[in-house]
Amino acid sequence: MAVDRREAAIPVAAPPTTTTEHAAGAAIRQSSLWQDAWRRYMQNKAAVASAIIFVIICLYCLLIPGFWKIPGIWTSLKDYDPNAVDFSASYAGFSLDHPFSTDKFGRDLFARVAVGGQISIAIGFAATFMILVIGVVYGSISGFLGGKVDNGMMRFLDALYGLPYLPFAIITTQILSPSGSVSVWTMVVALTIASWFTAARVVRGQVITLKENDYVRAAKAVGARWYRVLARHLLPNTLGILVIAIFLELPGVVLGEAFLSFIGLGINPPTASWGSIAQDGREAYRLHPEVLFIPCIAIATLVLCANFIADGLRDALDPRTRES
Amino acid sequence: MALLEVNDLKTHFFTREGVVQAVDGVSFTLEKGKTLGIVGESGCGKSVTALSIMGLIPKPPAKIVGGDVLFDGKDLTMMSEGQLQHVRGNEIAMIFQDPMTSLNPTLKIGTQITETILAHKDVSKQDARKRAVELLQEVGIPRAAERLDDYPHRFSGGMRQRVMIAIALSCSPRLLIADEPTTALDVTIQAQILDLLDELRQEHEMAMILITHDMGVVAETADDVIIMYAGQIVEKASGFELFDNPEHPYTEALLGALPQLEGEEHEIREGRLTAIPGRPPDLVNPPEACRFAARCPYSDSGDTCATVEPQLREIRPGHWVRTAHPASERSGERETVNA
Amino acid sequence: MSSETASSNGALLKVDNLEKHFPIKRGILWERTVGAVKAVDGVTFEVAKGETLGLVGESGSGKSTTGYCILQLVKPTAGSINFMGKELMQLGREELRRMRREMQIVFQDPYASLDPRMTVGGIVAEPLEVHGIGTRRSRGETVRRLLDIVGFNPQFTNRYPHEFSGGQRQRIGVARALALNPKLIVCDEPVSALDVSIQAQILNLLKDLQRDFGLTYLFISHDLAVVRTMSDRIAVMNQGKLVEVGTAEQVFHEPRDEYTKALFAAVPVPDPHRQRERKAERARLRKESRAAAGGTAPA
Numbered sequence: 001m002a003v004d005r006r007e008a009a010i011p012v013a014a015p016p017t018t019t020t021e022h023a024a025g026a027a028i029r030q031s032s033l034w035q036d037a038w039r040r041y042m043q044n045k046a047a048v049a050s051a052i053i054f055v056i057i058c059l060y061c062l063l064i065p066g067f068w069k070i071p072g073i074w075t076s077l078k079d080y081d082p083n084a085v086d087f088s089a090s091y092a093g094f095s096l097d098h099p100f101s102t103d104k105f106g107r108d109l110f111a112r113v114a115v116g117g118q119i120s121i122a123i124g125f126a127a128t129f130m131i132l133v134i135g136v137v138y139g140s141i142s143g144f145l146g147g148k149v150d151n152g153m154m155r156f157l158d159a160l161y162g163l164p165y166l167p168f169a170i171i172t173t174q175i176l177s178p179s180g181s182v183s184v185w186t187m188v189v190a191l192t193i194a195s196w197f198t199a200a201r202v203v204r205g206q207v208i209t210l211k212e213n214d215y216v217r218a219a220k221a222v223g224a225r226w227y228r229v230l231a232r233h234l235l236p237n238t239l240g241i242l243v244i245a246i247f248l249e250l251p252g253v254v255l256g257e258a259f260l261s262f263i264g265l266g267i268n269p270p271t272a273s274w275g276s277i278a279q280d281g282r283e284a285y286r287l288h289p290e291v292l293f294i295p296c297i298a299i300a301t302l303v304l305c306a307n308f309i310a311d312g313l314r315d316a317l318d319p320r321t322r323e324s
Numbered sequence: 325m326a327l328l329e330v331n332d333l334k335t336h337f338f339t340r341e342g343v344v345q346a347v348d349g350v351s352f353t354l355e356k357g358k359t360l361g362i363v364g365e366s367g368c369g370k371s372v373t374a375l376s377i378m379g380l381i382p383k384p385p386a387k388i389v390g391g392d393v394l395f396d397g398k399d400l401t402m403m404s405e406g407q408l409q410h411v412r413g414n415e416i417a418m419i420f421q422d423p424m425t426s427l428n429p430t431l432k433i434g435t436q437i438t439e440t441i442l443a444h445k446d447v448s449k450q451d452a453r454k455r456a457v458e459l460l461q462e463v464g465i466p467r468a469a470e471r472l473d474d475y476p477h478r479f480s481g482g483m484r485q486r487v488m489i490a491i492a493l494s495c496s497p498r499l500l501i502a503d504e505p506t507t508a509l510d511v512t513i514q515a516q517i518l519d520l521l522d523e524l525r526q527e528h529e530m531a532m533i534l535i536t537h538d539m540g541v542v543a544e545t546a547d548d549v550i551i552m553y554a555g556q557i558v559e560k561a562s563g564f565e566l567f568d569n570p571e572h573p574y575t576e577a578l579l580g581a582l583p584q585l586e587g588e589e590h591e592i593r594e595g596r597l598t599a600i601p602g603r604p605p606d607l608v609n610p611p612e613a614c615r616f617a618a619r620c621p622y623s624d625s626g627d628t629c630a631t632v633e634p635q636l637r638e639i640r641p642g643h644w645v646r647t648a649h650p651a652s653e654r655s656g657e658r659e660t661v662n663a
Numbered sequence: 664m665s666s667e668t669a670s671s672n673g674a675l676l677k678v679d680n681l682e683k684h685f686p687i688k689r690g691i692l693w694e695r696t697v698g699a700v701k702a703v704d705g706v707t708f709e710v711a712k713g714e715t716l717g718l719v720g721e722s723g724s725g726k727s728t729t730g731y732c733i734l735q736l737v738k739p740t741a742g743s744i745n746f747m748g749k750e751l752m753q754l755g756r757e758e759l760r761r762m763r764r765e766m767q768i769v770f771q772d773p774y775a776s777l778d779p780r781m782t783v784g785g786i787v788a789e790p791l792e793v794h795g796i797g798t799r800r801s802r803g804e805t806v807r808r809l810l811d812i813v814g815f816n817p818q819f820t821n822r823y824p825h826e827f828s829g830g831q832r833q834r835i836g837v838a839r840a841l842a843l844n845p846k847l848i849v850c851d852e853p854v855s856a857l858d859v860s861i862q863a864q865i866l867n868l869l870k871d872l873q874r875d876f877g878l879t880y881l882f883i884s885h886d887l888a889v890v891r892t893m894s895d896r897i898a899v900m901n902q903g904k905l906v907e908v909g910t911a912e913q914v915f916h917e918p919r920d921e922y923t924k925a926l927f928a929a930v931p932v933p934d935p936h937r938q939r940e941r942k943a944e945r946a947r948l949r950k951e952s953r954a955a956a957g958g959t960a961p962a
Contacts, residue, residue, distance in 0.1 A: 033779065033825065214776035215786075217736055218839065222790040223763040232789075236780045365858040510721035511885065515929035515945055537859060540888075540931025544938040563935045581863035583892035585915075585932055592892050593911065596870065597863035603828060 037240075040316040047312020050305040057302055061117030064110065091288045101290045103280055113295055116272035121302070123187050123273070124254040130192040131249050132242055135199025136235070142200070143207030144230055154204070157197055169194040169256060170265050182266055191253050199245055206238045240317040247310035251303035258299050274299050325397060326353040327531050328377070328499060334390035335369075335376045342608035346372045348555040349391070351636075354548075356498070359525065359532045361546030361563070363539060363578075367604055369555040370535045374501045376401075377533075378418055379408045395499070414444040417492035421504035423484035427476040433487050434472035437494055444495045459490040463520060482513035486520070493524060500525070501533045506541065518545055539582055543567055551575050554605050554615040557636060561643040571639055571650035573620045574600075614648065622649040674709040674745075675879050676733065676847060681706045681742035683725070683732050702728040703739070704903035710896075712846070715873065715880040717894030717911070719887060721926075724900040726883045730849045733881065734766055735759060747846065764794060767840040771852035773832035777824040783810075783835055784820030790842040809838040813868060830861035837868065841876070849881045854889060866893060887930045891915060899923045924948065 041047055094101050100109035142153040172190035173182050210216065211234070219229050254274075260266030261275025268276060274295040281291030331351050337344040347369040354360050362370045375381045377393050379400060393400040395416065400408065412418075420426045428436060437459060438452040447455075453472070460468035463486040476484055485505060492500055502521065506514035522545060525532050534545055542549055542563070549566045551559040551574065559572040570576050580598030602619045605611055611618065614629045623629040628648045636646045639653075684699035703725045710716045720726045731737040733744055735751055744751040747765060754762060767790075770776035777786055787806045791797055797805060807817035813834040824832055833853060840848050850869065854862040866889065872878060882893045890897060897914040899907040899922070906920040918924045928945045932938055 033823065214770040214772055215778040217731075218768070218770065218776055218836075219778075219789065219793075221734055221736055221763065221768050222793050222839075222843070223760040224789070224793045225760075228793065232781075233778050237778070239780075365860060511887070512721065512925060512929040515931070518931075519942070519945070538931060539859075539933035540938070543933045543935045544931050544942065567933065567935050578859060579933060581860050582933055583862075583866065583886075583888040585888040585891055585927075585930055586937070593895065595892075596867050597892065599863040599867050600860040601864075603830075 037316040041312050044312040044315060046308045047315075050308035050312070053301065054305040054309060057117065057298070057305070058121060061114045061121060064114035091284070091291075094290070100294050101288070103277070103291045104284065109277070109291065109294060112272050112277060113274070113298055116274045116277050116295060117298060119184060119267060119271065119273040120254055120257055120275070120299070123184060123191070123257045124250050126188045127191040127195075127253040127257075128246055128249045130188065131196045131199050131253070132245060134192065134196045135201075135245075136203050136238070136242070138196070139200040139203030139205075140207050140230060140235065140238075143204035144211065144226070144234065146208070146211075150204070154201075157200060161197055163194075165194050166256065166259065169260060173260070173265060182268065184267070187257055187260070187266055191256050195249070195252055195256070199249060202241060202245060203238060206241045207234055210234050210237050240313075244310050244313045244317065247306045247313065250306045254299060254302060258295075327356045327396065328354040328533075329394040330373075330377065330391070331394070332391035333373065333376060333393060334388065335372055335381060336387060336389050337385045338387065339385055344607045345555055345610055346386075346607060347376060348610070350552070350555075350557055351391075352550055352557070352560065354499070354531050354533065356531055357525070357529050358547045359534060359545055361542035361549045362533060362535045362552060363537065363542050363549060364552035365537055365604065367554075367607070368552040370552050371503055373552070374418070374503050374533060374535055378412060378416060378501065379403070379405075380412075380418075410444070413440050413492075413497070414495045415497050416499045416501065417495070417497040418501040418503065419485070419488045419492050419505050422508050423481055423488055424508070426488055427484055429476050432473050432475055433479070437472075437487075437491050440491055440494045455494065456490070459494055460487070462493070462524065463487070463490045464516075465490075481509055482517065485509060485513075485517055489517075489521065489524070493528065493530075496528060497530065499531045499533070501535070503535045504537070505534070507536070507538070514541070521545070539578060551578070554610060555607055556615060556646065557644075558616065558646045559644065560636070565640075565643050569640075569643070569652070571643065571645040571652060572616075572647050573622050573649060573651075574616050576651060577619075577621075616647070620649070622654065624648075673711060675712040675747060676710040676881070677743075677745040678709070678729075678733065679707050679743040679745070681729065681732055681744065682740045683728050683737060684740045701903045703732060706742075706900070706903075706905045708898050708905060708908055710847070710879055710881060712879055713873075713877055714895040715882050715893050717890035717897040718881060718883045718900060719885065719890045719897060719926075720900035721885055723902065725903040726885075726900050727851055729900070730768070730851050730881060730883050734763075734768055734849055736768075764790075764843040765845050766847040766849070767843060767845040768849045768851060769833070769836050769840045769853045771855055773829040773836065773856060774824075776836050777832055779823065779825055782821050782823060783815075783827075786824070786835060787820075787838045787842055790839060794843065796843075805842070806838075809841055810835075812841070812872070813838045814864075828861075829857050830864060833857065833861075833865050834868070837865075837872070841872070844876075845878075847879045847881065849883065851883045852885070853882075855884065855886065862889070869893065887927065899926065921952075925952075 091102060091104065098108050098110060100113055102108055103112065138153065138157075142150045169190045172193050173186050176186045176189060177183060216229060216233055219233055224232075257266055257273065258275035258278065261268075261273050262279050262282075264279060266275055267273040277295040278292055281288070281293075281295070285292040330353070333347055333350045334345070335347040337346055350369070350373055352360065362373065364370045372381065372386075376388055377395075377400065381388070388401050392402070395411070400411065403411070427433065431439075434453065434456055437456040438449065441447065441452040441455055442449070445452075456472055457468045460471065465471055465483060465486055471479075476487070479487060488505075500521075505521070506517050509517065518541065521532065521534075524530070532545075534542070536542060546563045549559075549561060549563050550557050551566075551572065553574050559566065559570070559575050561569075561571075566575065567579075570579060577598055577600045581600060583597060584592055600619050605615050605618065611630075613631050613633045614620070614623065617623040617629040620629070632648070634646045634648050636644050639645050639650055681703055682701070682705055683703040684701050686696040687698045687700060689695055689697045706725070706729055708716065718726045718729065728737065732739040732742075733746070733751075735744075739752065742752070746762065749758075749762065751759065751762065781789070784803070784806050787809055788802045791802045791805060796802070803820075806820060810817040810820070815831060815834040815838065819827075824835065827835070836853075853869070854865050857865060869880070870893070873880060880893070882890060884890050891911060894911050896909065897907075897911050898905055899914065899920065901922045907914055907918060907923045914923065915927070918927060925948055928941060928948055932941060
């Protein structure tokens, strides 16, 4: 049997001096788990930079389209209406009037990409949220119950994994909107259905690991009923994993939406999403590549940032370094 | 000349929260063929001392900031990594606490043994393998030749520790450092391993440093004993002398805190163990004077204990102690209640 | 087996032929049970009210599993557990839940036995909450009182477990075990993960609590000296079976079983003179057993 001498022989951080001596002494460290995690996250330069860029992108999408309507603030700049068609300005190239150039219809891309971002990011977060909800429910039931139920649920999941992601999403969108025009919510549902599996598996794994902890046994020994054990002990301790999972699922969903819209099976013009803007730009990309590339760069940047953030979070919340 | 001479060794850890003075002025000598036991609780610096000798402390946060380690007259602290690698495994070997994690799970144990031999000796692979089989037999693993090709997970904890010992002995080192080698093992296995270490040590004329928190293990194996507390040596004596006449209040308290296996029935069941109140001091800001004063039943308040740092002095030939209140100089039961 | 309404001689806990087998499964798609690991293989003993029974054994002996079986944290495969006159294996879920108030546990690992996301106060109050005892305010008072009893500063109820040392966390665990005022506490290696000086603190605490509250302990440990200091009677387990039971005096001074003797001979004693003798004794026992078995393999 291993006697685990946790108060490690090699000190990692020294406890602050205690001045009071109650029988058992004062607390040896005074910070919460989240503070420790925050500090560790802040040390990861890539993660911090990514978080800043991510926030900037979100602010850009939120503020640019609506902001212009506020009089007195940007009066010196033009009104960047994403839907204002002006054929005379089509493919106008980069200028101060149109920082991101214009598209075929002369619509300003600076505003249009922002609006598109709203849709894309909204779909991203909505779908991610739903994925996590379904994943948590499925995964925690499977992990908590164990045995044959867990077995069955996981085999079912394995079968679903065999379905190709995008065709599955496409079929779902077609089923949900037979009229042919795909709404935002249809996209969200389709993408969720096609990609909840990994989240379920991750949550299940976490629940199974946590179940073995003595504090879960302690709760059972005291007579806590299963829902209390699940809600009070297991799920709160999966919070860390869930936060990381958000930033791991987000890229997949955003890319999924972009791709579907790009090939015309998702959000259709004139509604802007990064994918549909890219689709618009497909025609003339040889002559005016910016219409295609700019939304693609936006997508890539967002996805890259999300990955770095997830990495940073994982390091920050790593239970192995959490203690000691 | 002693085989190993450690002089005023100081190892500090430079962390975000401050400089942890993990080992703060440790000195001792070890003669060929003898066993030294280093005893202390967690955080006292015993493992760091051993790792410092081997140069195995993690170099970014840790650094040997003072003193020297003379092995056969050569200063190990002055050696480059390359030179140290020649010493490690070859002249000084180390075995660790947890046999589960000290062996590489993806390599056959035969490979792990021969790899050490081939790194230091100029022999052929076949010869190395033959030596490996011999070693496994020596440490008492049955069917050694067959088991050479097994992976670590096929061995029990005790067996794995034997394999570790085999690896350690493979190049016939002159010094073996064993850091809590039996803590993770069952007590019957522990006894076997300790007996084995003793046998091998005598056969190979090896010196041994045994690090442990277990006073019983030390009583069994050590010729000389060092008690460490808060990075310093607080008592140093031969094994018999230390247990017969403990001088330092901490040593006494440690012995008193041990549950007794043998003794009067009634006393054992009804009696209380000597509990040392409080906790070891913070090594970032160690107390200026005596580091044990806060927990010591004999410390004066506001007198020598809080102002003067006690030095290690020879209270009897061969028996050193660092305290202002050694047992033999105490007149009567003068226990004070400290703030 | 009929459920006995009263134990024969006032024993608080009577365990009879307890068995716990873990099936060994093979196969990928369809799992077949090919055998079983007999973690607990027919264990019988009694614990009288107010006494401490030390359950001692090495790793794999089944002692912890026995403890979990008694508390019904693990479902025994067979056998009877008679606690306070009731047959635990036959209780309905609600009744078992009520019985849990009378039997609690202190775990070995001070780091894994406390939920890192709950405050100290929350952890100690949980048993009270689960059984709907008291109001929020009265629970707070009870929690502070319990923490004080175990020597933990009651001011720190809003802190989190990771802010405290191993010994302090074990005190929190003990406070939690006391919260429901149980009759029986199973101590599963409660001091194995602690330093010697802290061990002494916790062992003294447990002894004091037993005296003050009339508790009955099932004290599980691999450390013979610790068991000796805590127990009135001792049961020795080896590979799922109980090899020896008796008063501490009997078992320590006149062990009858070979395994018990070997176990005692192996424990290091902090006395160099005695240790030389014991080493010789061990060598003698080894020679004997080797002669008897015609050559044994070391573990």
